């Protein structure tokens with residue numbers, strides 16, 4: 001924690017200075033946010049997606065399954081699923097009722113199986129069995145919204161994108177990255193305030209911190225290492 005402690009100490013010193021100074025240009029607030037994201041990175045240097053996948057298509061299926069389900073449960077289901085259905089063609093030809101049974105544990109199994117089969121058909125018919133590395137094409141696939149498209153771009157293709165899920169949305173507002181009330185507004189603010197080369201990692205850092213410390217109910221501000229840097233906005 002040596003390096004992390006330095007980052008945090010540095011950040012806190014900076015915040016104290018900022019707190020005392022009002023320059024009216026927003027420059028110091030920008031510095032505070034940078035310190036905050038840097039400190040967050042120091043806390044979770046190895047953060048990455050918990051979903052297991054071997055290619056973009058498997059990540060797409062796993063991400064569709066992860067709606068309102070834990071990553072752990074998705075991994076248990078996909079371990080079996082990807083042995084049974086090996087390619088987009090296999091999913092495209094799957095029997096709907098059989099697939100529903102195969103993914104039942106993940107919940108919302110009717111809509112998820114429909115999305116998986118229809119997205120697979122489109123990928124096979126329109127993109128030769130390859131998931132497109134393109135946001136506009138991804139969001140046109142059945143069952144794929146902004147968040148899923150950004151998860152695929154960032155994690156499967158390494159293309160900078162900011163996927164805003166419930167943790168990212170909550171933390172971005174509490175930490176002062178955004179005061180917007182909609183996902184797109186928060187996504188835009190995060191992309192504006194965080195350097196592009198950090199977008200993919202920052203998404204994971206925020207999720208880790210949201211799960212471990214800054215939970216939806218009762219955030220542990222008292223023992224949060226970011227306490228002095230964080231304005232703690234929008235806390236109930």
Ligand code: SF4
Nearest residue numbers: 214219221224227230
């Ligand atoms: S200080 Fe509180 S609100 Fe801010 S990041 Fe930490 S837990 Fe969340």
